[in-house]
Amino acid sequence: VFANKKVAILGGGDSALDWALELSTTSDVFLIHRRNEFRGLESSVTKLKSLKNVELLTPYLPKDLHLIDNKMELVLHKVGNSDEFITKDIDEILVAYGFKSDNRQLRKWGIKLENNLISVSQQMHTNxxxxxxxxxxxxxxxxxxxxxxGFGEAQIAISSIMQKLFPEKTMTFHSTSI
Structure with a gap:
């Protein structure tokens, strides 16, 4: 889908960097991030900087997107007190923005939190x-x-739940049985 196209990737974490690296094998890539520093692996950033078909655009945020003759025109605004805008003609756009979980509401349920994360045991059980x-x-x-x-933690939780529901059974789990 992305081969031989101009692809804008919005984000600065590992997902954005991984997409940029993968798509750089067949596409021209614009990696757009709101800060000069990336949250992803420095080795990925270094590799991307060395590629001629990859352009790192920092610190920019998307301001507008126009469809002109079946082509997208992405308008970027330089972050800070700037009136600087640049425009990139692109074929595809990927948004790879991360997020931080907001678990504070769970405290109202009585779930124990540590640094706004749910505290669990080795069996993935909450309080x-x-x-x-x-x-x-x-x-x-x-x-x-x-x-x-999370994939391994899910298996641990399922195993713990099954042992609680069926304590009389001997459970043998294999990764393909869950």
Missing amino acids: LPNVYAVGDAITYPGRVPMIAL
Whole structure:
């Protein structure tokens, strides 16, 4: 879908950088981020800077998008007290903005939070009976903040739930059985 096209990617985290690296193999890429610094891996940024078909546009934010003769015209505004605008003609646009979980509402439910993240045990159990949590909204001692861990955490939670629901059964889990 993106091959031989001009692709604008909005974002500065690992997802945006990964998309830019992948699409740079077949496309011209404009990586647009609101800060000069990226949140993703520095090695990815370094690689992207070395590619002739990739342009890093910082610090810019999208201001407007126009469709002209079946082509998109993306207007970017330089961040800060600036009247500077630039325009890029593009074929495709990908938005790879991350987010921070806002779990403060969960405190009203009585769920224990640490630094606005849900505190869980090694079995992914919260402080409330029969309530489990996984993914980027949780914390536990030693947890590395990577969403990729959520898949394993989900398996741990399912195993814990199954053991609680069926304590008399011996559960043998394999990754393909969940």
